[in-house]
Amino acid sequence: xxxxxxxxxxxxxxxxxxxxxxxxxxxxxxxxxxxxxxxxxxxxxxxxxxxxxxxxxxxxxxxxxxxxxxxxxxxxxxxxxxxxxxxxxxxxxxxxxxxxxxxxxxxxxxxxxxxxxxxxxxxxxxxxxxxxxxxxxxxxxxxxxxxxxxxxxxxxxxxxxxxxxxxxxxxxxxxxxxxxxxxxxxxxxxxxxxxxxxxxxxxxxxxxxxxxxxxxxxxxxxxxxxxxxxxxxxxxxxxxxxxxxxxxxxxxxxxxxxxxxxxxxxxxxxxxxxxxxxxxxxxxxxxxxxxx
Amino acid sequence: xxxxxxxxxxxxxxxxxxxxxxxxxxxxxxxxxxxxxxxxxxxxxxxxxxxxxxxxxxxxxxxxxxxxxxxxxxxxxxxxxxxxxxxxxxxxxxxxxxxxxxxxxxxxxxxxxxxxxxxxxxxxxxxxxxxxxxxxxxxxxxxxxxxxxxxxxxxxxxxxxxxxxxxxxxxxxxxxxxxxxxxxxxxxxxxxxxxxxxxxxxxxxxxxxxxxxxxxxxxxxxxxxxxxxxxxxxxxxxxxxxxxxxxxxxxxxxxxxxxxxxxxxxxxxxxxxxxxxxxxxxxxxxxxxxxxxxxxxxxxxxxxxxxxxxxxxxxxxxxxxxxxxxxxxxxxxxxxxxxxxxxxxxxxxxxxxxxxxxxxxxxxxxxxxxxxxxxxxxxxxxxxxxxxxxxxxxxxxxxxxxxxxxxxxxxxxxxxxxxxxxxxxxxxxxxxxxxxxxxxxxxxxx
Ligand SMILES: Nc1ncnc2c1ncn2[C@@H]1O[C@H](COP(=O)(O)OP(=O)(O)O)[C@@H](O)[C@H]1O
Ligand SMILES: [Mg+2]
Numbered sequence: 217x218x219x220x221x222x223x224x225x226x227x228x229x230x231x232x233x234x235x236x237x238x239x240x241x242x243x244x245x246x247x248x249x250x251x252x253x254x255x256x257x258x259x260x261x262x263x264x265x266x267x268x269x270x271x272x273x274x275x276x277x278x279x280x281x282x283x284x285x286x287x288x289x290x291x292x293x294x295x296x297x298x299x300x301x302x303x304x305x306x307x308x309x310x311x312x313x314x315x316x317x318x319x320x321x322x323x324x325x326x327x328x329x330x331x332x333x334x335x336x337x338x339x340x341x342x343x344x345x346x347x348x349x350x351x352x353x354x355x356x357x358x359x360x361x362x363x364x365x366x367x368x369x370x371x372x373x374x375x376x377x378x379x380x381x382x383x384x385x386x387x388x389x390x391x392x393x394x395x396x397x398x399x400x401x402x403x404x405x406x407x408x409x410x411x412x413x414x415x416x417x418x419x420x421x422x423x424x425x426x427x428x429x430x431x432x433x434x435x436x437x438x439x440x441x442x443x444x445x446x447x448x449x450x451x452x453x454x455x456x457x458x459x460x461x462x463x464x465x466x467x468x469x470x471x472x473x474x475x476x477x478x479x480x481x482x483x484x485x486x487x488x489x490x491x492x493x494x495x496x497x498x499x500x501x502x503x504x505x506x507x508x
Numbered sequence: 509x510x511x512x513x514x515x516x517x518x519x520x521x522x523x524x525x526x527x528x529x530x531x532x533x534x535x536x537x538x539x540x541x542x543x544x545x546x547x548x549x550x551x552x553x554x555x556x557x558x559x560x561x562x563x564x565x566x567x568x569x570x571x572x573x574x575x576x577x578x579x580x581x582x583x584x585x586x587x588x589x590x591x592x593x594x595x596x597x598x599x600x601x602x603x604x605x606x607x608x609x610x611x612x613x614x615x616x617x618x619x620x621x622x623x624x625x626x627x628x629x630x631x632x633x634x635x636x637x638x639x640x641x642x643x644x645x646x647x648x649x650x651x652x653x654x655x656x657x658x659x660x661x662x663x664x665x666x667x668x669x670x671x672x673x674x675x676x677x678x679x680x681x682x683x684x685x686x687x688x689x690x691x692x693x694x695x696x697x698x699x700x701x702x703x704x705x706x707x708x709x710x711x712x713x714x715x716x717x718x719x720x721x722x723x724x725x726x727x728x729x730x731x732x733x734x735x736x737x738x739x740x741x742x743x744x745x746x747x748x749x750x751x752x753x754x755x756x757x758x759x760x761x762x763x764x765x766x767x768x769x770x771x772x773x774x775x776x777x778x779x780x781x782x783x784x785x786x787x788x789x790x791x792x793x794x795x796x797x798x799x800x801x802x803x804x805x806x807x808x809x810x811x812x813x814x815x816x817x818x819x820x821x822x823x824x825x826x827x828x829x830x831x832x833x834x835x836x837x838x839x840x841x842x843x844x845x846x847x848x849x850x851x852x853x854x855x856x857x858x859x860x861x862x863x864x865x866x867x868x869x870x871x872x873x874x875x876x877x878x879x880x881x882x883x884x885x886x887x888x889x890x891x892x893x894x895x896x897x898x899x900x901x902x903x904x905x906x907x908x909x910x911x912x913x914x915x916x917x918x919x920x921x922x923x924x925x926x927x928x929x930x931x932x933x934x935x936x937x938x939x940x941x942x943x944x945x946x947x948x949x950x951x952x953x954x
Contacts, residue, residue, distance in 0.1 A: 279817060281813065281817075306816070306821075307813075307816035307817055308815075308816045308817075308819050308820055308821050308822065311816070311817060311818065311819040312819055316817070316818075317817055319814065319817075323811050323813065323814035323817075324811070324814065325806060325807045325810040325811060325814065325815075326810060327806065327810060328803065328806055328807070328810070332803055332806075335800070335803055336803050336804060336806075336807045336815070336818050336820065337818040337819065339800040339803065339804070340804070340818055340819030340820050340821075341819055342800055344799070344800050344801075346796065346801055346828055346832065349795060349796050349799035349800060349801050350792040350793075350795050350796050350799075351792070351795070352795050356799060356800075359800065360799065360800070363800070399818055400817075400818070402818075403818060403819045
């Protein structure tokens, strides 16, 4: 298949992700076709592309939910570590390596409180075993206090501290999205994968989200890989953008370059899509292949 | 038993017969009608249809229907006007919360329960003391253990009684009452840790290969396991003494630091023993529920994919639930074997696994207190009904109670806080997005 974008495979200096020749098929459907890309440490890298382009599939390959038929994916949590391959690892092991994610269709633990949701993420790597927990040994109590403290801290960071004891399912849509981010951050990631975090949120929430993403990147020093349809958001936060279309990577570059790229314009204008926000997402139906 | 629920689900979701209240009315009248026809003198007679023929004339059908209607009326009223009532009662509720939420109140109520548990049983007849031990106590312990597996981790285990059997047979073995002799003969007390160990092992052996399976598959595999354990016990004549079982399993006894006490056929001391074991187990489990592990269980139950993505080692955490549940079952097996002194494969039938599951669901999955109350009520009830309804009708009434509970209070008698939000009487709107899981993937639209 023709590589229409030589810039796509541009080498970055200190890659955190190195994806090479990844192909993922479901029966006759090819979700990812020979995708090669690198993500640099510290980047806010946005992935854009029409519905069904394979963006979420890429996330699922990166987190071990799907296993691509061909290709390789390696990850380097810190500059000093050696790259490790992600293929064949279980989702929770990949999380322990330092990769956290959110989901396009929010997946919280609805019956747990907001704080408990975050604590699940915080505690997954704890060594507190069942015996210490049952006997209430000092190490278990200490870990419990510590995760409550960290949990509240994270909730404050995303602006949900005042709802710590609310049941998660009672939160507003935008708040649920932020809670998912807090839970992911709780696992102490080097890179955060956000799958359409602005979907279903209002313009005010979108601006807050942009700030939050920048803070996560700048203050927490977490690299961010962002799938998003809201072009204003993408252009304002992303340091680099890559474009998928029908499972192929068709372009990569700075937001300005992408906006001028003829292949991208064709991919979108060709399908009559529109790039503005204010649509009501959360419904996959309708919108014949354009931006959502 | 959803009589009014069947048929015509195409496009007419808002038709009158789809309204939850109407469906519940239909179900509750249906239960009443069936009960009227199949119970009583005529329902029992060998001739098919005699129940129906007799019912046409008598007062049975109208009176059973009336009870069904009344139940529905009360439940619907509470459902519909409950919020308003709660609002009206808000000051009272707040006051009550202040009292019930307060630590001294909780300590006091615990003390009251303790006094009841210690003080009342001596006043009962020896029959009821026996029921307390062999039914109420043992099954409360079993329900508390199964609650870990089903209520907290959300795994459907239909072979739970197998671990009870393993606990009981471990006791038989180490007290030297099986054809095969142990290296040393032990007091039943020392069988507790050994039974726990054996059940942990069996739980892990069964769980490790099967906990990757989801829902129904796991249920089938555990069901098979339960039957296998029973049949092996039945057929291994040389080891388990086959269908004749183990006899003369000794009672508990303490000979320690100058204390000498022997349990006997008398039920009362066994009741106190069970209460001590149960209290310890409940205390440990209470801590577990509110720990990292309890939260991880809830996470796995609510959304396995999200739990994995949040770093929870889901297979390991499920295995832990399985093993802990199994060992609790083993504890109950030790007490039972020693109390009765005689065990055979017939003590470990599939129906017991199902009964314990019913107690857990009835009491309120996930609620420690709820499942104990559920087990206590449902083991007490058949014995109580013994004096009032014929033996053949007893299970029908109990079945009806279970069905009604699921119609009107699907989360159980005393639902767990975490579960209450999952299942409420208000019908949950159906999800819009339907995803087709990929072969080999975790399913769901991720
Ligand atoms: N589990 C799956 N089973 C079958 N097809 C899938 C599965 N996941 C994704 N696909 C297909 O892969 C393609 C890309 O989907 P996806 O990655 O969700 O796109 P995007 O996130 O860019 O909208 C779609 O055609 C979709 O139908
Ligand atoms: Mg997607």
